[in-house]
Amino acid sequence: MSLYPVDQNTVQPASAGKNPAQQDAVKRNSAEANAAQHPTEQEQAVPSALASDILVSVCVVTYNHGKYIGTCLEHILKQQRDFRIEILIHDDASTDGAQDVISAWQKRYPDIIKPILRVENQYSQGITNISGAFNFPRAVGKYVALTDGDDYWCDAHKLEKQVQYMETHPNCGFTFHSAKVVNEDGALVNGALMRPYRTSRVVKPEELVDKAVGSPFASFLLRREIVEKLPDYYVDCPVGDRPLELMAANFGESYYFDEPMSVYRFGIRGSWTETQMSGDYVEKQRKYAADMWKMYHRFDEETAGRFHAACEHAGRRVEFLTAVNIRDFDVIYQAENAEFLQELSVHDRFFIGFEHRFPRLYQGLRRLRSADRKKRKE
Structure with missing residues (x-):
């Protein structure tokens, strides 16, 4: 896989008691969304275009993922779909060339890739849930998909499958799936899977709250309304995936695909x-x-x-x-x-x-x- 974009366009045609730093970040939601259209010297961003028909907002958080972010973006863009997406990236002041890779991809797909490229690290200032502070407020899609910059989607029909299910099941607020687990070099870790359940099925709200096995972050697809107003327990939590599952449980039923449609990199330097x-x-x-x-x-x-x-x-x-x-x-x-x-x-x-x-x-x-x-x- 190339870190930088290839020449051919692989996208299918589109159709229609808080931590003070965390609290301040959430209060700045509308300001950050505006900043995406009016970059300051603190960040670079790209304005939204024709936002009304975007169906999925893909939120990517990255820090020093220069070795992996190109693969992540390439596999998002390779999704087979008949709907529009946007890719909202927040790079937290990477020092390994990740921002150069992101900028190269953004120049190739300016109407899809919309980055915030920080010059000052936000996580070190106490803003631990970057997606909630800086990506969710910019999302305009009906659905929000998530991934970290060092992971990637390995099934070209991932979004298509998840969106199709949610479009036909309006009471479902959240879909997720299993993932392959690889090491820093991309080798499978003993053939391991992140596999919360052993079959594809509906997951009741109580089950999602009391789930024994973690879910791959890159598998998440939620209705945007779930993340429009972030509760205290999300803002203050040291991780972002678990409170999102609780928020989804409060919305209603979820659906799990027992298919490894993404790849989780284990033990990456600088990871949580x-x-x-x-x-x-x-x-x-x-x-x-x-x-x-x-x-x-x-x-x-x-x-x-x-x-x-x-x-x-x-x-x-x-x-x-x-x-x-x-x-x-x-x-x-x-x-x-x-x-x-x-x-x-x-x-x-x-x-x-x-x-x-x-x-x-x-x-x-x-x-x-x-x-x-x-x-x-x-």
């Missing part, structure tokens, strides 16, 4: 997952769990207890998974957590048990494996 691994890992994990509990409690309050049981169960699962991540075996093997332990794969349960019973042997084997990987890279 990698930053969680640095510094005081245990403290970061505990703070994350506390923030997620706060999100569930606020959602429970906002929905007047409609999802109370699901929220409590989901919060307990977060506590359990935090214990898994920090290897708190006392919590992992509590009787009350047996159901959550069974939700893990056989592979994960085996190695957790192995480390618990033979910690020194486990650590020794890990060191050997790490040394072997390092040697292979050399």
Whole structure:
């Protein structure tokens, strides 16, 4: 795949108590949307054209994804469709040439690609949910699709399938699907899939709230009305995907496609997952769990207890998974957590048990494996 646009046009013909920085960002929604039409020295943006017939607004967030953003955009543009889309990109002051790649693609598709290219990083100022602060307010489509700049769509009919379902099911507010998992070099991670369910099906609101397996962010397609007014629990949450699922649950039913129509890159440098691994890992994990509990409690309050049981169960699962991540075996093997332990794969349960019973042997084997990987890279 080329980082820069190819000569041929691959697009089908189109037819018709908050964090203060986060709070300020959301209040600036209308200003940011206006800024997309009137660039300042803080950003570059491209005005919307013929916005009235755009059906899908694809929101892309990127930071130092220079190696991947071209592939991401290429696969969005290759979607087989008979409707118009716009691609709203927010680059958070990348320093690796990502903005040059984005600009090259924008020049090729000026009526589709509409970037904000920051010169000052917003995430470092406390604005953690970039999509909500800067992309959602600019969206004009009936539907909003999401992806990070280091992921990409691998099925040319992805949008077509999701839009067709939602057009014929007006009570459905959200569709999503499974994804392939690859490493930084694009190799499949043990053939892994991010696969929340084992068959394509309707997902009831309570199920979406209390979901055992995460969903690929690049699989999300929501009705725009769901993200037009962002609740406190979205603004303050350390991640953007989970509160969006709660917002979708509050709207109504969802639909899951058991098809890997996107690719998730695991362990990318500078990713949220990698930053969680640095510094005081245990403290970061505990703070994350506390923030997620706060999100569930606020959602429970906002929905007047409609999802109370699901929220409590989901919060307990977060506590359990935090214990898994920090290897708190006392919590992992509590009787009350047996159901959550069974939700893990056989592979994960085996190695957790192995480390618990033979910690020194486990650590020794890990060191050997790490040394072997390092040697292979050399």
